[in-house]
Amino acid sequence: MELRHLRYFLAVAEELNFTRAAKRLNIAQPPLTQQIKALEAEMGVTLFDRTGYRVELTDAGKSFVPQVARILADVRNAVLIAKRASLGDVGHVRVGFTESASFNPLVTAAFRNFRVAYPEVEVSLEESPSTVLAAALREGRVDAAFVRPPLRTGEGIALHMIDEEEMVVAVASSHPLAAREDLEIKDLADETFVLYPRTERPGLADTVIAACEKAGFSPKVKQYTPQLSSTINLVAASLGVSIVPRSMQGLQPQAVSYKRLTDQHLTALLGIAQRADESSAPVLRFIEVARAAAKSDLEL
Numbered sequence: 001m002e003l004r005h006l007r008y009f010l011a012v013a014e015e016l017n018f019t020r021a022a023k024r025l026n027i028a029q030p031p032l033t034q035q036i037k038a039l040e041a042e043m044g045v046t047l048f049d050r051t052g053y054r055v056e057l058t059d060a061g062k063s064f065v066p067q068v069a070r071i072l073a074d075v076r077n078a079v080l081i082a083k084r085a086s087l088g089d090v091g092h093v094r095v096g097f098t099e100s101a102s103f104n105p106l107v108t109a110a111f112r113n114f115r116v117a118y119p120e121v122e123v124s125l126e127e128s129p130s131t132v133l134a135a136a137l138r139e140g141r142v143d144a145a146f147v148r149p150p151l152r153t154g155e156g157i158a159l160h161m162i163d164e165e166e167m168v169v170a171v172a173s174s175h176p177l178a179a180r181e182d183l184e185i186k187d188l189a190d191e192t193f194v195l196y197p198r199t200e201r202p203g204l205a206d207t208v209i210a211a212c213e214k215a216g217f218s219p220k221v222k223q224y225t226p227q228l229s230s231t232i233n234l235v236a237a238s239l240g241v242s243i244v245p246r247s248m249q250g251l252q253p254q255a256v257s258y259k260r261l262t263d264q265h266l267t268a269l270l271g272i273a274q275r276a277d278e279s280s281a282p283v284l285r286f287i288e289v290a291r292a293a294a295k296s297d298l299e300l
Contacts, residue, residue: 001039001042001043003072003075004035005035005038005039006068006071006072007025007072008021008025008032008035008036008039009036009039009047009064009068010065010068010069010072011024011025012032012036012048012055013047013048013057013061013064013065013068016054016055016056016057017055018032018033018036018055036048045058045060046058046060046061047060047061047064048061084120085281085282086281087281089118089120089121090118090120090121090282091121091122091280091281091282092121092122092123092124092282093121093122093123093124093143093144093280093282093283093286094123094124094125094126094141094142094143094144095111095123095124095125095126095142095143095144095145095146095286096125096126096127096128096133096136096137096142096144096145096146096147097125097126097127097133097145097146097147098127098128098129098130098133098146098147098148099127099227099228099229100148100204100228100244100245100247100248100268101146101147101148101270102127103245103247103248103250103251104146104163104165104245104247104270105247106162106163106270106290106293106294107146107270107290109293110272110286110289110290110293111123113289113292113293114285114286114289114290117285117289118282118285121282121285121286123286126141126142130145130147130148130149130151130203133145133147133273134147134151134157134273137157137273137274137275138155138156138157138275140275143274143275143278143280143283143286144272144273144274144283144286144287144290145272145273145274146162146270146271146272146290147159147270147271147272147273148203148204148268148269148270148271149161149203149269149271150203151271151273156275156276156277157273157274157275157276158273158274158275158276158278159271159272159273160271160272160273160274160287160290160291161269161270161271162270162271162272162290162291162293162294163269163270163294164267164268164269164270165245165246165247165267165268165270166245166246166260166265166266166267166268167204167207167208167243167244167245167246167261167266167267167268168243168244168245168246168249168258168259168260168261169183169188169241169242169243169258169259169260169261170231170232170235170241170242170243170244170248170249170256170257170258171235171241171256171257171259172235172236172237172238172241172255172256172257173236173254173255173256173257174238175238175241175257177191177241177257177259178257178259180259181259182259182260182261182262183259183260183261183262184215184261184262184263184264185211185212185214185215185261185263185264186215186216186217186263188212188219188241189212189215189216189217191220191240191241192220192221192222192239192240192241193208193219193220193221193222193240193241193242194221194222194223194224194225194231194234194235194239194240194241194242195208195219195221195223195224195225195231195242196224196225196226196227196228196231197224197226203268203269204244204245204268207243207266207267207268208242208243208266211243211261211264211266214264215263215264222239222240223239223240228244228245228248229248229251231244232244232248232251232252232256233252235252235256236252236255236256243261243266245268246258246268272287272290272291274287
């Protein structure tokens with residue numbers, strides 16, 4: 001039994017006239033009659049009562065109509081879904097992001113714009129350090145990831161830069177340095193630092209350490225924290241100072257003061273990574289939307 005047999009049957013069942021059904025199907029009547037007879041023979045039932053000049057559905061035919069209509073509708077729907085999936089209109093995208101990336105307005109804009117443009121694509125999220133997300137990409141556990149470079153690309157991963165945001169000093173509001181309008185790196189030489197481990201956030205940690213060494217001192221790290229939000233919380237508790245991406249300065253605004261650096265321009269890079277051989281249309285659409293959000297920001 002082929003789909004065309006079902007289409008032929010449904011056309012005759014709706015028209016109850018072989019001539020009109022043949023015209024509707026754009027075929028000759030004799031082949032249509034032969035195909036219906038072949039279908040009945042294959043099923044072992046009579047679907048139509050051909051008494052005189054009238055064509056009527058038998059009880060078997062009547063019970064067959066809704067099932068055939070559903071099957072043909074499911075086939076049309078399946079074809080439509082496949083076509084939409086090929087265009088990236090439906091599907092599933094697994095997106096990873098570092099904690100600090102979630103505070104960046106370009107990242108939130110990418111998620112918002114993608115939801116508007118592709119409302120039927122499911123997006124699942126995973127928050128992890130950049131090093132963990134890189135491994136997840138290679139192992140196929142996520143499809144795209146907002147990460148902080150450096151990231152080893154040459155291992156099946158492509159990285160697109162989307163932002164380079166300024167880094168600022170975070171000090172407790174009660175700290176004497178909070179009264180200053182701007183700071184220089186050397187002003188932190190005698191301070192204890194709350195920092196993030198290099199193993200998880202090598203780019204940010206290396207930037208801070210290199211800036212301090214350039215100013216002639218090594219930072220005295222009192223506490224390492226697994227997340228940047230924890231870093232801000234410990235700064236608020238007066239356990240030390242830190243240097244964080246500017247997008248973090250919305251955290252603890254009453255307890256933490258954020259200061260620009262005037263002697264060194266420190267930046268935190270942000271990129272979106274994907275597998276180099278990625279072919280999934282929804283994933284590629286997400287990458288396009290994220291890069292478009294960054295380009296739009298640059299043009300403002």
